[in-house]
Amino acid sequence: MKxxxxxxxxxxxxxVALTELNMIGKEIHLEVxxxxxxxxxKEKIPFGHKVAVQDIKKQDRIIKYGEDIGFxxxxxxxxxxxxTHNIASERGK
Numbered sequence: 900m901k902x903x904x905x906x907x908x909x910x911x912x913x914x915v916a917l918t919e920l921n922m923i924g925k926e927i928h929l930e931v932x933x934x935x936x937x938x939x940x941k942e943k944i945p946f947g948h949k950v951a952v953q954d955i956k957k958q959d960r961i962i963k964y965g966e967d968i969g970f971x972x973x974x975x976x977x978x979x980x981x982x983t984h985n986i987a988s989e990r991g992k
Contacts, residue, residue, distance in 0.1 A: 906931050906952060908965035913949040913981045915963070920944040927978070938977035949981035961986050 906914040906929050914929065921943045929936040929952065936952050944950045949963060955975040960967050969988040975981060 903927075904929060904950065906936065908962070909934055910965050911962050912951060912953050912955055912959070913961055913963050914952050916944045916946055916948055916950060919946045920950065941976060941978035942980050944980050951975045951977050951979050951981050953977050955981075 903916065903918050903920060904914045904927060905917055909931055920940055923940055923942060925940050927938055927940055938952055940950070949961075954977050955961070955971045957971050957974050959971050961969045961971060961981065969986045969990075971985060972987050973985050975985050979985075
């Protein structure tokens with residue numbers, strides 16, 4: 900089966916959809932450096948967009964590819980879409 904989600908680092912709390920993910924309610928299993936990560940997909944994730952791989956609290960840092968890319972503007976549950984509606988970037992500051 901073709902990989903549908905890319906998670907680079909164990910530090911990451913978001914991963915990237917390599918295809919549109921629309922199997923809401925399906926358990927997703929990821930293996931990163933010998934560690935297994937599982938979550939239930941809670942909503943449709945567009946191709947190339949981020950999905951939370953763990954629960955993220957409001958004001959927590961968003962980590963993608965091992966890099967801090969911003970912070971959560973609201974609580975985000977594992978399996979939810981992560982985008983401009985629930986994160987803020989500090990780029991340019």
